[in-house]
Amino acid sequence: xxxxxxxxxxxxxxxxxxxxxxxxxxxxxxxxxxxxxxxxxxxxxxxxxxxxxxxxxxxxxxxxxxxxxxxxxxxxxxxxxxxxxxxxxxxxxxxxxxxxxxxxxxxxxxxxxxxxxxxxxxxxxxxxxxxxxxxxxxxxxxxxxxxxxxxxxxxxxxxxxxxxxxxxxxxxxxxxxxxxxxxxxxxxxxxxxxxxxxxxxxxxxxxxxxxxxxxxxxxxxxxxxxxxxxxxxxxxxxxxxxxxxxxxxxxxxxxxxxxxxxxxxxxxxxxxxxxxxxxxxxxxxxxxxxxxxxxxxxxxxxxxxxxxxxxxxxxxxxxxxxxxxxxxxxxxxxxxxxxxxxxxxxxxxxxxxxxxxxxxxxxxxxxxxxxxxxxxxxxxxxxxxxxxxxxxxxxxxxxxxxxxxxxxxxxxxxxxxxxxxxxxxxxxxxx
Amino acid sequence: xxxxxxxxxxxxxxxxxxxxxxxxxxxxxxxxxxxxxxxxxxxxxxxxxxxxxxxxxxxxxxxxxxxxxxxxxxxxxxxxxxxxxxxxxxxxxxxxxxxxxxxxxxxxxxxxxxxxxxxxxxxxxxxxxxxxxxxxxxxxxxxxxxxxxxxxxxxxxxxxxxxxxxxxxxxxxxxxxxxxxxxxxxxxxxxxxxxxxxxxxxxxxxxxxxxxxxxxxxxxxxxxxxxxxxxxxxxxxxxxxxxxxxxxxxxxxxxxxxxxxxxxxxxxxxxxxxxxxxxxxxxxxxxxxxxxxxxxxxxxxxxxxxxxxxxxxxxxxxxxxxxxxxxxxxxxxxxxxxxxxxxxxxxxxxxxxxxxxxxxxxxxxxxxxxxxxxxxxxxxxxxxxxxxxxxxxxxxxxxxxxxxxxxxxxxxxxxxxxxxxxxxxxxxxxxxxxxxxxxxxxxxxxxxxxxxxxxxxxxx
Numbered sequence: 083x084x085x086x087x088x089x090x091x092x093x094x095x096x097x098x099x100x101x102x103x104x105x106x107x108x109x110x111x112x113x114x115x116x117x118x119x120x121x122x123x124x125x126x127x128x129x130x131x132x133x134x135x136x137x138x139x140x141x142x143x144x145x146x147x148x149x150x151x152x153x154x155x156x157x158x159x160x161x162x163x164x165x166x167x168x169x170x171x172x173x174x175x176x177x178x179x180x181x182x183x184x185x186x187x188x189x190x191x192x193x194x195x196x197x198x199x200x201x202x203x204x205x206x207x208x209x210x211x212x213x214x215x216x217x218x219x220x221x222x223x224x225x226x227x228x229x230x231x232x233x234x235x236x237x238x239x240x241x242x243x244x245x246x247x248x249x250x251x252x253x254x255x256x257x258x259x260x261x262x263x264x265x266x267x268x269x270x271x272x273x274x275x276x277x278x279x280x281x282x283x284x285x286x287x288x289x290x291x292x293x294x295x296x297x298x299x300x301x302x303x304x305x306x307x308x309x310x311x312x313x314x315x316x317x318x319x320x321x322x323x324x325x326x327x328x329x330x331x332x333x334x335x336x337x338x339x340x341x342x343x344x345x346x347x348x349x350x351x352x353x354x355x356x357x358x359x360x361x362x363x364x365x366x367x368x369x370x371x372x373x374x375x376x377x378x379x380x381x382x383x384x385x386x387x388x389x390x391x392x393x394x395x396x397x398x399x400x401x402x403x404x405x406x407x408x409x410x411x412x413x414x415x416x417x418x419x420x421x422x423x424x425x426x427x428x429x430x431x432x433x434x435x436x437x438x439x440x441x442x443x444x445x446x447x448x449x450x451x452x453x454x455x456x457x458x459x460x461x462x463x464x465x466x467x468x469x470x471x472x473x474x475x476x477x478x479x480x481x482x483x484x485x486x487x488x489x490x491x492x493x494x495x496x497x498x499x500x501x502x503x504x505x506x507x508x509x510x511x512x513x
Numbered sequence: 514x515x516x517x518x519x520x521x522x523x524x525x526x527x528x529x530x531x532x533x534x535x536x537x538x539x540x541x542x543x544x545x546x547x548x549x550x551x552x553x554x555x556x557x558x559x560x561x562x563x564x565x566x567x568x569x570x571x572x573x574x575x576x577x578x579x580x581x582x583x584x585x586x587x588x589x590x591x592x593x594x595x596x597x598x599x600x601x602x603x604x605x606x607x608x609x610x611x612x613x614x615x616x617x618x619x620x621x622x623x624x625x626x627x628x629x630x631x632x633x634x635x636x637x638x639x640x641x642x643x644x645x646x647x648x649x650x651x652x653x654x655x656x657x658x659x660x661x662x663x664x665x666x667x668x669x670x671x672x673x674x675x676x677x678x679x680x681x682x683x684x685x686x687x688x689x690x691x692x693x694x695x696x697x698x699x700x701x702x703x704x705x706x707x708x709x710x711x712x713x714x715x716x717x718x719x720x721x722x723x724x725x726x727x728x729x730x731x732x733x734x735x736x737x738x739x740x741x742x743x744x745x746x747x748x749x750x751x752x753x754x755x756x757x758x759x760x761x762x763x764x765x766x767x768x769x770x771x772x773x774x775x776x777x778x779x780x781x782x783x784x785x786x787x788x789x790x791x792x793x794x795x796x797x798x799x800x801x802x803x804x805x806x807x808x809x810x811x812x813x814x815x816x817x818x819x820x821x822x823x824x825x826x827x828x829x830x831x832x833x834x835x836x837x838x839x840x841x842x843x844x845x846x847x848x849x850x851x852x853x854x855x856x857x858x859x860x861x862x863x864x865x866x867x868x869x870x871x872x873x874x875x876x877x878x879x880x881x882x883x884x885x886x887x888x889x890x891x892x893x894x895x896x897x898x899x900x901x902x903x904x905x906x907x908x909x910x911x912x913x914x915x916x917x918x919x920x921x922x923x924x925x926x927x928x929x930x931x932x933x934x935x936x937x938x939x940x941x942x943x944x945x946x947x948x949x950x951x952x953x954x955x956x957x958x959x960x961x962x963x964x965x966x967x968x969x970x971x972x973x
Contacts, residue, residue, distance in 0.1 A: 122561050123895060123898055123899060124895060125895055125896060125899070166825065167816070167821060167825070170814075170815040170816035170820075170821070171816040171885070173815070173816070174814040174815065174816040174817075174885050174886075174888075174889060175816075175884075175885050175888060176888075177888045177889060177891065177892030178892070179892075179896075194896060196892055196895065222825075225825065225828055228828075228854065228855050229824075229831055229854070231855070232779070232780060232831050232852075232854070232855050233831075235779040235780075236778065236779045236780050238779070239777055239778050239779050239956075239959055240778075241674060337777075337959060338777055338959060339674040339777075340669040340673045340674050341666065341669045341670060341673075341674055371610060372606070372610070372615070373594070373603065373606035373607075373610070374603075374606060374607050374610045379603075382663055383602075383603055383659070384659075385659075386658075386659045386660065386661075386662030386663050386666070387662075387666070388663070388666050389663055389664075389666040389667035389670055390670070409666070409669075409670050410666060411665075411666060411669060441607075441610070441611060444611060444613070445610045445611065445613055447613070448612065448613020448614075448632055449613040449614065449615070449632075450613075451562060451563050451564050451613070451632050452564050452613070452614070452615065452630050452631070452632070454562060455561065455562035455563075455564045455901060456561075456562075456899045456900050456901070457899050458899055458900065
């Protein structure tokens, strides 16, 4: 078995992979499939994302916050006549890695397996079993609830955990993106809630399947059809509520840490927003470009105030967050915050210089190859294209879209979306 | 400028090509050349995408420091981005970014390494930049004064405000008496406060030489072309004599050591470290490979004994793990660690971890679980080939520990040859209290911690 595998590997090892060609179809069950053939290594990645993230817990059910991710987490705790130990052992024996993921919009599973038939079939069979027939046994539920409660309490002692939670709550008042699991909400979750959430959200019509690796189109079709067959008959994705922006405010949370942890930001844009490319270029200049960004230069290089300072944004189904983050010795937190605010204000007013714009665009275009040089990286991008329904030509269009961005567009896009009257600042462990 | 105390895990991170040796010697093996100045260049071709990673590794890490200047290896790593006689401070990363690339560096106990990931056409410029700072670094008081503050912030972030990191720092300081692994990579805060640019300069002059370095290139390149480029850019740098290290030996530990750390947290945390052998002779040693397999049986995958028995079965642990790194320059330890589950104590967890070892001492491991972890080992080698960076790290890390990339396949074969009897034998031989250090995090409520244990550096 292994010998055959290795022979195939050797044969294809030097095949060159040029560009990313995405094939797309819909399964009979209604799941959208995105496939990239990649024959160079004898392995296969299969990811399935459902509109089953924490935001899809119906509003009014914040009393059960944490249910979406617990439903995902416990998928592999029992299925179709197998208990969790049998599932774990069989997966490991096949050489596969299976991991669950759960965010605000998406929740699902991703599998990395050897592409040889026996190993692949074993791993995909288990993946299907836990998606289609999870048993959610009570003892596993109680154990994982206890672990979740401990993890929540532990995170509430850590400055990085506290700042992230308080920030999302503050910028998303009344919106599911701002709801975090609590000791009480996790305590309330019962087995029936898990089953109901799975039935309502893990259906093929809410799913995007991404496949990349050493299989043919016909094999990929077969894999996707079998994986999404027999899933619950859940309705298609329902729209999320609109985001209402917070008023400008600053929250201070006491903590004994040596450093203050600071977040500044607000909800920014949805996936698919036409301003995405202008914001991407602008954010690179402001704080996304690592050592060459303005924030890094002002806060770290010139003043030594912080080891890490950055700005970042992640578009979601509803407006995803924009945030500036840093940690600095608590006695100098006021000065550091002042530098950050001045840098942001100036950037909003003036936008990038011609030189900054040129450098940012050149970097973003030239570095695209680095973002596509492994199956894991391609899987990440294609799964976003698939789940959010971005154009299949998104990767091919990327250089042209970046090249077309002007300084005026960056300034306008930032001013359209980063409104100072809605900026929220959270400081943990300030003086 | 990340700082990664890299445990190179033989089973999980550091080894080998997936194909049988026949392939490894055929299409995908690295090529190596040594320049006349002693610089070694190792190239592995991977033509899947038009990118390349260049890494420059120096045989100088935190373990080569002296008391009083702990952290200087890492501080110098930061200063390597602060300009040379040719380029201004910060210019290095600017040029990498302009070429469409990313760069960073890391310092470990054993080595310091720098890397750039770039589109392949930028490789010559990356070599020019690395060659320049190998020989022409400009260290001045002003840039140093700024950067040492950044490093102190890094220490606050990674260690002072991180209870588990604080515990491991204190634990190493107790576990080792003479061995330099007792000092933290990031350095003690008071050493950072009193460090001068001259300390960094001395470090640079002592260790940064072509004959103390090697370059690893993985990507869409032709190895002969890379050798020519290396000759062109690095070939002119002069070698110099390296300091001769005096031999030392960690005194034999003759009794259990225990320590407690108080820090703001909710959950207690326990770490137990036994002194065990490391890999010295890749061909003849057997025990280090058996210890690697023991590590994998305990914590190699989700079906391994610690998650299965302690987290899920007995519900004694919130989390539990094992760690062993056989390929390193210094002393090896086998570590078991974890957090007790709600309602369980640190003592319960310690007893449960010991019971897991005792079971293997008495009953051994099953053929099925050994087969499973070997399958996982083979699979991880294939999965690793998806990443050029992971392949470069594997070569570089193996070389850093004093082995050659040529040993990688052999080490992998040896791992697969470990028997259940050998695993049981190392479990019986090395888990003795006389070489054990046990550290416990005693969690403190946030409000009382605020009053009592405010770190001295936070007030000023």
